[in-house]
Amino acid sequence: MPIRVVVWNEFHHERTRDDVKAVYPDGLHNTIAAPLRGEDGVEVSTATQEDPDCGLTAERLAETDVLIWWGHARHDDVPDDVVARVKERVLAGMGLIVLHSAHFSKIFKSLMGTTCDLKWREAGERERLWVVAPGHPITEGIGEYIQLEEEEMYGEHADIPAPEELVFISWFQGGEVFRSGCCYRRGAGRIFYFRPGHETHPTYHNTEIQRVIANAVRWAAPTGPDVRGFGNREPLESLG
Amino acid sequence: MPIRVVVWNEFHHERTRDDVKAVYPDGLHNTIAAPLRGEDGVEVSTATQEDPDCGLTAERLAETDVLIWWGHARHDDVPDDVVARVKERVLAGMGLIVLHSAHFSKIFKSLMGTTCDLKWREAGERERLWVVAPGHPITEGIGEYIQLEEEEMYGEHADIPAPEELVFISWFQGGEVFRSGCCYRRGAGRIFYFRPGHETHPTYHNTEIQRVIANAVRWAAPTGPDVRGFGNREPLESLG
Amino acid sequence: MPIRVVVWNEFHHERTRDDVKAVYPDGLHNTIAAPLRGEDGVEVSTATQEDPDCGLTAERLAETDVLIWWGHARHDDVPDDVVARVKERVLAGMGLIVLHSAHFSKIFKSLMGTTCDLKWREAGERERLWVVAPGHPITEGIGEYIQLEEEEMYGEHADIPAPEELVFISWFQGGEVFRSGCCYRRGAGRIFYFRPGHETHPTYHNTEIQRVIANAVRWAAPTGPDVRGFGNREPLESLG
Amino acid sequence: MPIRVVVWNEFHHERTRDDVKAVYPDGLHNTIAAPLRGEDGVEVSTATQEDPDCGLTAERLAETDVLIWWGHARHDDVPDDVVARVKERVLAGMGLIVLHSAHFSKIFKSLMGTTCDLKWREAGERERLWVVAPGHPITEGIGEYIQLEEEEMYGEHADIPAPEELVFISWFQGGEVFRSGCCYRRGAGRIFYFRPGHETHPTYHNTEIQRVIANAVRWAAPTGPDVRGFGNREPLESLG
Numbered sequence: 001m002p003i004r005v006v007v008w009n010e011f012h013h014e015r016t017r018d019d020v021k022a023v024y025p026d027g028l029h030n031t032i033a034a035p036l037r038g039e040d041g042v043e044v045s046t047a048t049q050e051d052p053d054c055g056l057t058a059e060r061l062a063e064t065d066v067l068i069w070w071g072h073a074r075h076d077d078v079p080d081d082v083v084a085r086v087k088e089r090v091l092a093g094m095g096l097i098v099l100h101s102a103h104f105s106k107i108f109k110s111l112m113g114t115t116c117d118l119k120w121r122e123a124g125e126r127e128r129l130w131v132v133a134p135g136h137p138i139t140e141g142i143g144e145y146i147q148l149e150e151e152e153m154y155g156e157h158a159d160i161p162a163p164e165e166l167v168f169i170s171w172f173q174g175g176e177v178f179r180s181g182c183c184y185r186r187g188a189g190r191i192f193y194f195r196p197g198h199e200t201h202p203t204y205h206n207t208e209i210q211r212v213i214a215n216a217v218r219w220a221a222p223t224g225p226d227v228r229g230f231g232n233r234e235p236l237e238s239l240g
Numbered sequence: 241m242p243i244r245v246v247v248w249n250e251f252h253h254e255r256t257r258d259d260v261k262a263v264y265p266d267g268l269h270n271t272i273a274a275p276l277r278g279e280d281g282v283e284v285s286t287a288t289q290e291d292p293d294c295g296l297t298a299e300r301l302a303e304t305d306v307l308i309w310w311g312h313a314r315h316d317d318v319p320d321d322v323v324a325r326v327k328e329r330v331l332a333g334m335g336l337i338v339l340h341s342a343h344f345s346k347i348f349k350s351l352m353g354t355t356c357d358l359k360w361r362e363a364g365e366r367e368r369l370w371v372v373a374p375g376h377p378i379t380e381g382i383g384e385y386i387q388l389e390e391e392e393m394y395g396e397h398a399d400i401p402a403p404e405e406l407v408f409i410s411w412f413q414g415g416e417v418f419r420s421g422c423c424y425r426r427g428a429g430r431i432f433y434f435r436p437g438h439e440t441h442p443t444y445h446n447t448e449i450q451r452v453i454a455n456a457v458r459w460a461a462p463t464g465p466d467v468r469g470f471g472n473r474e475p476l477e478s479l480g
Numbered sequence: 481m482p483i484r485v486v487v488w489n490e491f492h493h494e495r496t497r498d499d500v501k502a503v504y505p506d507g508l509h510n511t512i513a514a515p516l517r518g519e520d521g522v523e524v525s526t527a528t529q530e531d532p533d534c535g536l537t538a539e540r541l542a543e544t545d546v547l548i549w550w551g552h553a554r555h556d557d558v559p560d561d562v563v564a565r566v567k568e569r570v571l572a573g574m575g576l577i578v579l580h581s582a583h584f585s586k587i588f589k590s591l592m593g594t595t596c597d598l599k600w601r602e603a604g605e606r607e608r609l610w611v612v613a614p615g616h617p618i619t620e621g622i623g624e625y626i627q628l629e630e631e632e633m634y635g636e637h638a639d640i641p642a643p644e645e646l647v648f649i650s651w652f653q654g655g656e657v658f659r660s661g662c663c664y665r666r667g668a669g670r671i672f673y674f675r676p677g678h679e680t681h682p683t684y685h686n687t688e689i690q691r692v693i694a695n696a697v698r699w700a701a702p703t704g705p706d707v708r709g710f711g712n713r714e715p716l717e718s719l720g
Numbered sequence: 721m722p723i724r725v726v727v728w729n730e731f732h733h734e735r736t737r738d739d740v741k742a743v744y745p746d747g748l749h750n751t752i753a754a755p756l757r758g759e760d761g762v763e764v765s766t767a768t769q770e771d772p773d774c775g776l777t778a779e780r781l782a783e784t785d786v787l788i789w790w791g792h793a794r795h796d797d798v799p800d801d802v803v804a805r806v807k808e809r810v811l812a813g814m815g816l817i818v819l820h821s822a823h824f825s826k827i828f829k830s831l832m833g834t835t836c837d838l839k840w841r842e843a844g845e846r847e848r849l850w851v852v853a854p855g856h857p858i859t860e861g862i863g864e865y866i867q868l869e870e871e872e873m874y875g876e877h878a879d880i881p882a883p884e885e886l887v888f889i890s891w892f893q894g895g896e897v898f899r900s901g902c903c904y905r906r907g908a909g910r911i912f913y914f915r916p917g918h919e920t921h922p923t924y925h926n927t928e929i930q931r932v933i934a935n936a937v938r939w940a941a942p943t944g945p946d947v948r949g950f951g952n953r954e955p956l957e958s959l960g
Contacts (some may be wrong), residue, residue: 029650044443049737091354091399093615113351114331114426117470125479127714130876130897131707135573135668140704144877153475156866156889157468158852159427164402164645169889169897173717174478177850177889186354186398188615218272227297227611228397228943235393236415236608237653333855370636370657371947373742375813375908380944384637390870396610396649399625404885409636409649409657417610417649418655428855464860467851476848477893571834571879591833594811594906597950605959633955637948639811639907644882666834667879690776705830708877715873716895719845 002043003221004008005063007033010071011048012129013199014131020199035210054082066095071102089188100197107233117153125173133167138215150196154178194215241460242283243305247273250311253286277451286337291332294322306335311342331427335460340415340437359395365413366392373407378455387449392438394418428466482523483701487513487545491528491553493679500679515690546575551582571667575700580677599635605653607631613647618695628690632678634658668706672696721765723941727753731768733919755930785830786815791822811907815940820917839875845893847871852925853887858935866928872918874898908946912936
């Protein structure tokens, strides 16, 4: 069974700003999806906020194993019923990979329970993502750190729940740090937040960043049918 | 500075059902509040769903250090703006103690990000809450376990995020187990979920249960002003 | 690349006690190894305390991806240098699955840092292992719980570090609970402690128990070369 | 009941090197102890590696609530039986605060189960310790970060178990990051690792660093008698 991945993008900056178009002429979703198409056992499609129902009907979600989400300027335009459908699928086992500015997406905030607020600076400064969990499947093939010559800064304190597994910590040239690779479980679903990827920087063209995303897809994919039962129960033992 | 505690109760069963009235004639809130009034450095008041604004105005919440929450049948009748106010205060540092059937309260589900669903059975069976974190402040004064001769059963799998600290695990006579004492942080606020306390059982008259709640009040109380800053930032170091 | 598994057994009770021989005539190691031989992409061998160097030379460990450990009566007879070699390999990435009474093995205590002590009772009572992490790879193919009609009891508080992921909680007929499936990382290695498996009960003949062990082998297998560097470092940035 | 603190120091560099003597003329232990003496409800004494039994007899440890440990060059000279005594007390509930180069102390390695190795550089560079757990008692009175103008660098990956609570992350001028404030529980004892404090830098004269250590003392102090029982047990329920 292949892992069925949907790369979702709000697809706004690439259509309205020349500086972004220059870096991601096909849209962020297609740049993120392209290297995944070369992965064994992975099937990839894309969806955007422009599609009917944001491209995320119940039918399509039912056939999705891992959803990758990029958004920035139009979080509030994602309808609440779409967010509710995605959340239900995550809790039932679908993996979710949340990229960069999607920390402020409705779906991530709803799954985390916090504001997900943080510090930021658009100065195209150097970032180093240090591996703090060697041996973790998401870091496979990555050395001691990933260096990006120019990125937006995100700084602590970030108002997220403590990650269940912390995989990367970023160093920024301007003096900040950030928990950049964060693993969570919610229901039967696995969630990975991965920090880099501002729309004006060529981050998703970086092969190490692509490697991390591909690793995260395998880590987040559901491993079997979700067996859970809730509600009123008969006793298993005599209450005699 | 005393710890200012508000005990909140939906106060429904005690007014409508004789079997509950018999166990909690003054309302669950007053039974829960009474032993806290004897604690050094703790100031206690109560609020119910019957009060205007559920008794939880912005002014009152601003003067509350720890909020204790009991609800069961009328979760949906708590207005969303009240829930939003409580959540904002928790993220800013107010402690929250969530009791028993309040696992399904709007505020708890919103902070957890999951359905908070579980198995249950009303059979008045025996429960033992085993301490799995000796040395934790919430278990101070408690022995190896607390035994309750009759309680409602709650069973796993419970759809909650993995507790950051797991303090109690319950054994039930009918064959189930439950993570009964669960610590979380959301924002600057500490949250403790404590399982026991069905409305027809005298659980809140039990001095060990009272001890745990008093311990949790001290654990959850904010320890200082919340110093966090978000948003756009100047670099601390030269970006050269 | 297959996952190379070594099933290690102290192999003492099966040679000295008829009641154990009756349940595990080929030794616990062979009963544990047999179903793993049927797994795709897994290569299995066995080793015992009777072998020279406990069957765990540096050469063999270097070619082992996952080590499964069963011991009970002769923990102290495992030489310290063997324990040191195993520990070094775990920290470098080898998976370790610790079964039942091996909670008291030198290698587990050394990796945990605690006494690993617990309560116990040999009464052949009923155990139910409830899944508390649905969606976790180790629970794949398992329903809501695994029931064992007769097992030794292990009870809380168990003196182990809080599991990084808690997968199973056991219910025992006699009134106790236990954290029965516990995941840890130490260095680049993953460790899974799995409670059941007293030598007089047919636990390792149970297909669900076998499924959990096979799942744990895949979960614990190293995912890539271990890339870590320690020691004195030149600055990456100018110190001006 | 006051919190009884012992500040332990190997007391080697301050006696043998003029550059260290210049910064800590009374020894690191006395500089660390001094501000604690001004804390309400705290009783402070010191001990060094030069004292008989390292100043840590069973009698003294029995009367110690929190032990602060600084060591660097002479870890191997601490006798194993002293380490065993300290470990036993930690597991029984004594708090332990491990400072800077004591990451390589026998006691810390024994409690962690890993090598505790890391990257380092002595270049007197700038360090910023960012608070990532606002609202945590150890950060009380601290702003968004603590800045130290000159410190030794410690860099990731550090080979420690994932902290149960991560309180500080350090940024270093030369390009590295580090998990600088790490909370663990082992047995009934609480352990706090706090990174800063190289012997040639005036770190322990910094009032914010002193504040963190005082906060950690209160956090790590035992909260009550340690109630745990191990070994063979009678059933609580009928086994029919």
